[in-house]
Amino acid sequence: MISKMKSSVRKMALLMVVLFVSTGAFAQEKDKAGEGAKTVTTEMKTQLGLNDSQYSKVLDINKTFISKAVEAETISNATDKAKKMKALNEEKETKMKSVLTETQYKTYGAKRADFGKKLRQYYK
Numbered sequence: 001m002i003s004k005m006k007s008s009v010r011k012m013a014l015l016m017v018v019l020f021v022s023t024g025a026f027a028q029e030k031d032k033a034g035e036g037a038k039t040v041t042t043e044m045k046t047q048l049g050l051n052d053s054q055y056s057k058v059l060d061i062n063k064t065f066i067s068k069a070v071e072a073e074t075i076s077n078a079t080d081k082a083k084k085m086k087a088l089n090e091e092k093e094t095k096m097k098s099v100l101t102e103t104q105y106k107t108y109g110a111k112r113a114d115f116g117k118k119l120r121q122y123y124k
Contacts (some may be wrong), residue, residue: 036122037062040115048104057099065092069123
């Protein structure tokens, strides 16, 4: 009877350790996404001349994109992953176009590859 209780307590302790470690890893990924989005968005603010309202919206767009891209990276099938990333990029571009002025969007388009490369550092 006592050995069953000890076994149950050990299993519960192991489960708690696993949950603690996985929660910590998730929090680190979320922090990394937030940090990356902020870093890239701050650079975009400088290069595109974003006002405070635009900065907030672009920061939200970039955070969402990085978070979803982190999830997409877990897809094992290369074709499915590519389709998911294409859809995420299209969604991000649509949102960016709605936030930026025409002039800012043209500048953004010219620097899109650089911004994309910097964002990629935070989800790959």
